[in-house]
Amino acid sequence: MLQVNNVTKQFGGVKAVDNLSFNVKKGTIHSIIGPNGAGKTTLVNMITGVYKVDSGTVFLDGGDITNLATNKLVHRGICRTFQHLEICGNLTVIENVMLGFDKYMDKNIIRSCFRAKSILDDEKRYLERGMHLLDLIGLADFANNEAKNLSYGILKKLEIIRALATTPELMLLDEPVAGLNPKETQEVSDLIKTVVADEVTVILVEHDMKMIMNISDHITVMNFGKKLAEGNPTEIVNNEDVIKAYLGSGALSGK
Amino acid sequence: MLKRYNINNQILILTGILIIVPFLLQNDFHFEIAILAILNALICIGLNLLMGYAGQVSLGHGAFAGLGAYISVILSSNYELNPLLSIFIAVMIMAVLAFIISKPILNLKGHYLAMATLGIGIIISIVLEVEEEFTGGSDGMSVDSLVVFGYEFSDSISWYILCAVLLVFTIWAFENLINSPFGRLLRSIHDSEKAADSVGIDVSHYKSIVFVISVVIATIAGSLYAFFSGFISPQEASFSHSIELVVMVVLGGLGRVYGALFGAVILTTLPQLLTAFEDYETLVFGVIIILVMIFMPKGIVSLFDKVVKKKEQNSASS
Amino acid sequence: MIELFGYMLSGVTVGFIYTLVGLGFTVIYNSSGIINFSQGEFVMAGGMSTVFLLYAGLPLGVAFVLAIMITSLIGIVLYKLISFSKDSSQISLIILTLGFAIFLRGLAQVIFDKQLHTMPSFVGDGAFEIFETTLTYQALAVIVVSIVIVISLYLFFNKTKTGQAMMAASNNVDAAKLMGINIKKILMLNFAISAVIASIGGILLTPITSTNYEVGIMLGLKGFCAAIIGGLGTPFGAVAGGLVLGILESLVAGYVSSEYKDAVAFIVLLAILFFMPGGIFGNLKSQRV
Numbered sequence: 028m029l030q031v032n033n034v035t036k037q038f039g040g041v042k043a044v045d046n047l048s049f050n051v052k053k054g055t056i057h058s059i060i061g062p063n064g065a066g067k068t069t070l071v072n073m074i075t076g077v078y079k080v081d082s083g084t085v086f087l088d089g090g091d092i093t094n095l096a097t098n099k100l101v102h103r104g105i106c107r108t109f110q111h112l113e114i115c116g117n118l119t120v121i122e123n124v125m126l127g128f129d130k131y132m133d134k135n136i137i138r139s140c141f142r143a144k145s146i147l148d149d150e151k152r153y154l155e156r157g158m159h160l161l162d163l164i165g166l167a168d169f170a171n172n173e174a175k176n177l178s179y180g181i182l183k184k185l186e187i188i189r190a191l192a193t194t195p196e197l198m199l200l201d202e203p204v205a206g207l208n209p210k211e212t213q214e215v216s217d218l219i220k221t222v223v224a225d226e227v228t229v230i231l232v233e234h235d236m237k238m239i240m241n242i243s244d245h246i247t248v249m250n251f252g253k254k255l256a257e258g259n260p261t262e263i264v265n266n267e268d269v270i271k272a273y274l275g276s277g278a279l280s281g282k
Numbered sequence: 283m284l285k286r287y288n289i290n291n292q293i294l295i296l297t298g299i300l301i302i303v304p305f306l307l308q309n310d311f312h313f314e315i316a317i318l319a320i321l322n323a324l325i326c327i328g329l330n331l332l333m334g335y336a337g338q339v340s341l342g343h344g345a346f347a348g349l350g351a352y353i354s355v356i357l358s359s360n361y362e363l364n365p366l367l368s369i370f371i372a373v374m375i376m377a378v379l380a381f382i383i384s385k386p387i388l389n390l391k392g393h394y395l396a397m398a399t400l401g402i403g404i405i406i407s408i409v410l411e412v413e414e415e416f417t418g419g420s421d422g423m424s425v426d427s428l429v430v431f432g433y434e435f436s437d438s439i440s441w442y443i444l445c446a447v448l449l450v451f452t453i454w455a456f457e458n459l460i461n462s463p464f465g466r467l468l469r470s471i472h473d474s475e476k477a478a479d480s481v482g483i484d485v486s487h488y489k490s491i492v493f494v495i496s497v498v499i500a501t502i503a504g505s506l507y508a509f510f511s512g513f514i515s516p517q518e519a520s521f522s523h524s525i526e527l528v529v530m531v532v533l534g535g536l537g538r539v540y541g542a543l544f545g546a547v548i549l550t551t552l553p554q555l556l557t558a559f560e561d562y563e564t565l566v567f568g569v570i571i572i573l574v575m576i577f578m579p580k581g582i583v584s585l586f587d588k589v590v591k592k593k594e595q596n597s598a599s600s
Numbered sequence: 601m602i603e604l605f606g607y608m609l610s611g612v613t614v615g616f617i618y619t620l621v622g623l624g625f626t627v628i629y630n631s632s633g634i635i636n637f638s639q640g641e642f643v644m645a646g647g648m649s650t651v652f653l654l655y656a657g658l659p660l661g662v663a664f665v666l667a668i669m670i671t672s673l674i675g676i677v678l679y680k681l682i683s684f685s686k687d688s689s690q691i692s693l694i695i696l697t698l699g700f701a702i703f704l705r706g707l708a709q710v711i712f713d714k715q716l717h718t719m720p721s722f723v724g725d726g727a728f729e730i731f732e733t734t735l736t737y738q739a740l741a742v743i744v745v746s747i748v749i750v751i752s753l754y755l756f757f758n759k760t761k762t763g764q765a766m767m768a769a770s771n772n773v774d775a776a777k778l779m780g781i782n783i784k785k786i787l788m789l790n791f792a793i794s795a796v797i798a799s800i801g802g803i804l805l806t807p808i809t810s811t812n813y814e815v816g817i818m819l820g821l822k823g824f825c826a827a828i829i830g831g832l833g834t835p836f837g838a839v840a841g842g843l844v845l846g847i848l849e850s851l852v853a854g855y856v857s858s859e860y861k862d863a864v865a866f867i868v869l870l871a872i873l874f875f876m877p878g879g880i881f882g883n884l885k886s887q888r889v
Contacts (some may be wrong), residue, residue, distance in 0.1 A: 098481075098485070099482075099484075101480070101481060101482030102482055108480075109477075109480070113474045113477040113480065114477060115469065115470045115473035115477050115478075116474075117473050118469055118470060122466055125463075126466065126467075126470050126481045127481050129463065129466075129467060129482055129483055130481070134462075135464075136459065139463070139464045139465070141455070142462075189477075192481075193481055193482060333691065339690075339694070386874050387873075387874075392690055393635050396694065397824070397825075397828060397869065397873065398870060398874075401866035401867075401869045402866075402870065404821070404862075404866045405863050405867060408859075408860065408862055408863045521817070528694075528695070528698075529695060532695045533695075536691060561709055561710055563706070564702060564705055565703060565706025567702055567706065568701070568705070568706050569703055570699075571695065571696075571698070571702060571703075572681060572700060572703060575685060575687075575692055576681060576684050576685040579685060579687030580687070
């Protein structure tokens with residue numbers, strides 16, 4: 028579904044991503060792992076239009092999406108979440124979710140000023156859908172709270188739900204459990220595995236090995252900007268190069 | 283029906299106040315102040331949309347209002363076009379201009395954006411003053427009265443009604459806008475551009491749209507003021523007028539439409555109250571700004587918030 | 601050719617005034633990230649205070665020192681007001697400093713008056729003849745004193761312990777606090793320094809262009825343009841920006857149109873903001889945005 032072909036990104040003299048290629052199969056959870064500084068977030072930023080690639084291409088279902096802007100990619104069905112939470116604090120929880128529906132909603136200024144029927148209908152319809160999505164993470168009761176009043180763990184889940192609201196075909200999750208406690212991590216992991224992966228192809232960037240091993244269908248390992256290894260979880264766990272890169276097998280077996 | 287059309291309590295109260303006010307005013311001069319206050323409020327509502335919701339500071343809005351007004355006046359006086367048509371054409375011209383300007387400047391961050399709007403504003407005001415052939419220079423131009431479908435707006439009361447209706451309509455339309463998907467989109471941009479980006483919103487496009495809206499409103503209000511007072515001068519476009527507008531918005535309460543209204547009303551009427559102080563006028567004005575910014579940085583409207591909060595707490599506990 | 605040289609010379613003189621105003625902006629901005637919209641009023645305060653102290657009969661040197669002290673007090677007052685304010689968002693501070701500017705102008709109106717005032721050149725009324733162009737002693741004084749101030753600032757910030765502490769504080773507030781540096785004192789000192797520089801500029805300027813309560817408005821704005829044009833990260837930015845501005849203004853006034861002279865500063869400002877937002881020196885040093 029997604030083809031990343033020989034992409035490179037350089038910052039000054041350092042190649043953050045070096046001639047990297049991999050393919051993502053539709054309907055899978057494809058994880059990207061690697062030590063800190065391996066270039067994972069840079070890669071995500073390149074795929075999602077935050078950085079321009081220095082060379083290489085990215086194809087989605089055969090169409091060239093290299094260097095397309097983030098917001099344009101959403102209309103092509105690609106959505107992402109952020110390592111450092113990007114939530115609109117002053118909007119309520121339900122409003123944050125409804126942001127995800129933005130591309131479907133009527134934003135004509137004149138109609139908005141006059142409360143045209145299309146505007147009111149949109150609001151009603153997507154409010155319902157939004158509440159349904161909030162139900163999935165048990166936040167329906169908090170719908171009208173301002174997002175800034177909620178905890179980090181809840182907001183991490185909210186961001187995923189918001190991304191889901193854009194009805195993407197491909198979702199890139201950038202360290203969705205960073206900074207979460209084990210219980211919250213499990214909740215997000217379940218959310219990804221059951222809800223998200225049901226409808227959407229997932230690219231997951233993470234450090235939490237237990238979660239990676241649990242839910243991934245396929246893993247790409249990066250180191251120093253290059254692809255180090257590729258395969259299913261079992262293959263990766265037993266891959267010598269990967270073990271060496273991660274300083275000991277203890278990390279890989281999920282301790 | 284009230285709910286369907288979102289005619290809430292505040293709109294009703296505002297309408298009530300606007301109806302009562304003319305009976306309290308004693309002479310033409312009072313009406314002049316009231317009309318000026320309303321027109322300033324209109325510009326401030328647009329400016330508040332830009333500054334409070336889209337988070338873009340503009341230190342040059344007086345210039346946009348002034349330039350728009352000049353275009354309307356020149357079209358109607360020199361080219362003998364119907365005033366309403368003149369305003370319409372001026373709005374079109376200013377909208378295009380605003381859109382073009384918005385592209386390079388809205389990419390600037392924080393202080394740099396403020397300075398760019400300041401620079402553009404001052405350049406506009408200098409041009410208006412220097413190009414005397416077109417604008418009458420610093421002596422200004424006299425302006426014919428507003429004629430709409432044969433009705434000539436010649437007395438204070440008709441102007442007042444026109445402005446009051448416009449004000450109520452604008453506030454109503456504005457509240458609808460803020461509560462619509464468009465409004466939510468704007469508020470999201472203000473909080474997190476990255477988040478907005480990630481749901482498909484073209485952030486720079488919408489920043490431009492808001493900038494254009496604020497300039498359009500300023501053009502309309504500025505033009506109306508020119509037709510009302512029968513006179514226009516480069517003072518309208520001056521840096522101090524631009525600063526006055528920003529102060530009105532912030533003192534009233536940034537991000538609150540009634541804040542913009544209060545700010546405009548208070549700062550328009552204040553100088554009249556301060557004439558008692560004569561030479562001390564500027565000094566007192568400065569002191570007021572300082573005190574409000576130190577003790578009520580969220581604006582005067584925050585006083586109302588506290589009153590409302592207290593009432594809610596009292597009714598909750600009783 | 602003579603004409604050109606004449607314009608360049610007057611441009612340089614005015615340019616250094618812009619530099620002094622711009623330096624004040626830079627010092628405050630570098631230490632606190634605040635744009636002080638009342639900087640121009642500091643300049644006005646320096647000039648006006650000196651004039652009226654002279655009227656009161658005080659000797660020149662005493663008047664200078666007192667005026668500078670008064671202005672630095674004004675700078676400290678502004679700092680105190682800012683630290684009292686409950687909301688330090690960018691727009692609040694912009695309005696606060698704007699309000700302070702209006703306050704100072706109002707105060708000047710009341711304490712002094714609305715008239716134009718001047719004082720005699722303190723280095724005498726003579727002038728040099730250079731290449732058939734006149735360079736008054738006062739203009740030369742402006743240039744010399746400005747250069748001295750710029751060099752002193754550079755030495756202070758880079759070679760003295762206090763100055764280096766201030767640079768450190770502006771780069772990383774938390775680290776500075778951990779090292780025992782008193783941030784409040786440093787910020788206050790920065791405001792005072794900025795006011796001193798501005799008041800010296802006002803004193804130097806008054807014999808040349810006179811002064812009144814409103815003189816700070818345009819001066820402040822143009823000084824700010826100078827700082828941005830040159831680049832806010834370094835004092836040399838204000839120098840480069842001030843000189844570029846002064847010379848360009850002079851050339852435009854002479855060769856193009858004297859009516860559009862005031863627009864030059866803002867046109868160049870816009871050009872810099874669009875094409876080189878870091879300013880002339882901005883690309884050489886890291887920027888605080």
